Amino acid sequence: MNLGVLSKNREYFPTTQLLAEMDQRDINGVFLSTRFISPLIDSSDIDAFLGNQTLKALAGIIPRIGRSQTDIGLIILQQFELMNIPTTISSKALFLVRDKFRCYQALSDIPGILLPKTMLINNSYMFDKLMTSFKFPIVIKLPNATQGAGTILAPSRHGAKEIIDALFLRYDTPVMVQEYLRGSSQDTPDQIEDIRVLVVGNTILGSMRRIAPKGEWRTNYAQGATCIPHKLSEEDQELVLRIIERVKIEVAGIDLYPTHKGLYLLEVNACPGWKAFEIAHPKIRVAKSIVDYIITKIRQ
């Protein structure tokens, strides 16, 4: 069987793990660099090429599309859909969740969901008037931020205005303004943490607490968080299943933020890494679960 791993870089941890997993099973794992895929549309043919080689013989594809590759990634995914090659994420699901605000829109009416109050603003001119109902500090985010980079805590109205002015001038892009959630840690009141849930093939593989290092308010592993195993309550599991069912995401990292009011959804990550997850859960083999899942999907 030929399976593709679509990714920008062969050296990325999930990409190497997936290819190694395929190797162990006598699957021909093909590294598909997003930069070297050329989709073709013709009145009598639909194809995609890696270099000058057709990809029609691929049985399935595991996409690992990073933020910088979203636009071309969506086009490539749509091409594989036209070619009837199964993947572990649809172009529709990637489109929905890749933008944090669009994702909140899709999930806003799910029963039991708590979303942080969030406004998408497209100008800095009305900023002061728009901010009257937000308490400071506030969180400012680029809708396509990742790994904690592009998420800023603004202590005051004045500081926030400066940041937003700079973002508009530099990127000319809508900006998310969000209430700053006050966490509720299981251990000590001043510990900052959230919960990452890993989903593969519509089932919950496991979850972990990500504890921010001292002096850091973001809980991303890339920002130095310590990750320890966590067990989700049945109620929280049901919420996660409702979320993934709504956005139709098959492999995902869901970030949940515990507060005294309950568990808030922070974001849905479309191509989550799992290095930290396997440190917290050494017995869970994520690459194996993903390869199992695509094979089941191909055989259906």
Ligand SMILES: Nc1ncnc2c1ncn2[C@@H]1O[C@H](COP(=O)(O)OP(=O)(O)O)[C@@H](O)[C@H]1O
């Ligand atoms: N509204 C918020 N209140 C408190 N902490 C937040 C809030 N938004 C983000 N964070 C912290 O910043 C981290 C990164 O934010 P997130 O929205 O998940 O973006 P990224 O895609 O960069 O991970 C979160 O894991 C959380 O620790």
Ligand SMILES: [Mg+2]
């Ligand atoms: Mg996150």
